[in-house]
Amino acid sequence: MSLVPSTPAEAIYSLRQCQLTITPLKALDYLEVQLNTYQLLALYQHFFSSEWSTSQTSLYLPVNHEGNSKTVSSENCHSPRELEFITLVYTHLFPMSFWAVESAQEERLQAIPITSMGVDWQIEEGIENLRMGWKLLLPLSKEGRYWLDDVEPEGGEWFDSEFETHHVSYKHIHHPDRIDNKRLRRLCCELTTPLQFLPLALKLLDHETENLWLDESPDEMNYGLYASSLPWSKSSINLLHRKWKQASRILDAAYLLIEWLETDMKTHAQLLLQLWTRALKRT
Amino acid sequence: MTTSTTNKRLVIYEGQQHWLPDAIALDDQLLRDAFTPLCAELANAEIERKEGEPIRIIKKPGRKGISPLESLIAAPEEVNPAVQMCYQLRQHQLMNGIDWRNAEQWAAQIEEAIAAGTTFTQAVNHSLKALTSCKPASSSIPEGF
Numbered sequence: 001m002s003l004v005p006s007t008p009a010e011a012i013y014s015l016r017q018c019q020l021t022i023t024p025l026k027a028l029d030y031l032e033v034q035l036n037t038y039q040l041l042a043l044y045q046h047f048f049s050s051e052w053s054t055s056q057t058s059l060y061l062p063v064n065h066e067g068n069s070k071t072v073s074s075e076n077c078h079s080p081r082e083l084e085f086i087t088l089v090y091t092h093l094f095p096m097s098f099w100a101v102e103s104a105q106e107e108r109l110q111a112i113p114i115t116s117m118g119v120d121w122q123i124e125e126g127i128e129n130l131r132m133g134w135k136l137l138l139p140l141s142k143e144g145r146y147w148l149d150d151v152e153p154e155g156g157e158w159f160d161s162e163f164e165t166h167h168v169s170y171k172h173i174h175h176p177d178r179i180d181n182k183r184l185r186r187l188c189c190e191l192t193t194p195l196q197f198l199p200l201a202l203k204l205l206d207h208e209t210e211n212l213w214l215d216e217s218p219d220e221m222n223y224g225l226y227a228s229s230l231p232w233s234k235s236s237i238n239l240l241h242r243k244w245k246q247a248s249r250i251l252d253a254a255y256l257l258i259e260w261l262e263t264d265m266k267t268h269a270q271l272l273l274q275l276w277t278r279a280l281k282r283t
Numbered sequence: 284m285t286t287s288t289t290n291k292r293l294v295i296y297e298g299q300q301h302w303l304p305d306a307i308a309l310d311d312q313l314l315r316d317a318f319t320p321l322c323a324e325l326a327n328a329e330i331e332r333k334e335g336e337p338i339r340i341i342k343k344p345g346r347k348g349i350s351p352l353e354s355l356i357a358a359p360e361e362v363n364p365a366v367q368m369c370y371q372l373r374q375h376q377l378m379n380g381i382d383w384r385n386a387e388q389w390a391a392q393i394e395e396a397i398a399a400g401t402t403f404t405q406a407v408n409h410s411l412k413a414l415t416s417c418k419p420a421s422s423s424i425p426e427g428f
Contacts, residue, residue, distance in 0.1 A: 038393065
């Protein structure tokens, strides 16, 4: 079978193949682009075979890309079919950040971006933007306590000012080092209220869930984009999908607790602190 | 064969005969210094002296494994696998467009070519580095020329 270009896009694509590549560096650049294309097309057919069979979008870059002088190299852009696959991925399999999706319109996603979906309270203004329920849990988490005691000057005062009306005082909350975590988990298991999810919520704050969607924290370089990435492959997508399902369950449980705390902060905060005190290590 | 005349001695370097004054020929270092303008490598040359025979100047061979010739011989002779794959893929796509039916196979082949091409480029760069860092050396002249 040979291609008889039926559209200008296909014709331009064919003409582009006539370019001579002699230097290894240019050959490697070309192959990187082709690898990305074929990886995405293979994964599209594997994960969304029915959508693939009915898709009408083009495998080739639209012609107007050629005339756009702002485009440095049009080969470095995804074709509409590849973009369709990326959309299916973040719609059905796992999330992608707004920035990653936006940048995919301009240049190729060479790897799968992993966006932090946990509670990123350590970023700038992170604490201020936390929901009240999360703020209340901060002194109970190891990282939160460290932040309030040693990093943030007058962290305790800030906490007291936030919870003044709820009669919660920072100095009366036991340090997490004094808590018997095994005992805390056992006590939580006996509960029927969302308070049973306290250990899980604290793991989220401490980034200790062992789930790559929840423990990654965007550093300054990648802030707003994504924390890390994995190569485009079946195993990566399967892993990310499986981990995202697990992460969703963890997030759902933790937010049940947050909402429960916030529905009656004064009463529920007291129940929380009573439970915390009961989990103290016995000397 | 006469190897000395009044105040002069016969010195052979790469098959060529040179008559040098005794004052130079009898001293190894002066002899080396006299020949160094011909070839920089002779600064460390070996001087062979045998009774009744001419003095011979023998160039010391370079360290094994880093001579430019060895690097050239060791360099791969085939085309860089990345360039080869690039040509093959362009040819295929020129005729068939994007071969989505065999996308998985192409991806695997391209990945392999990228890995092989990168290794190949590193090997070439290594040889090139060895070539550019070596000192210039004269070629050997067969005896009689």
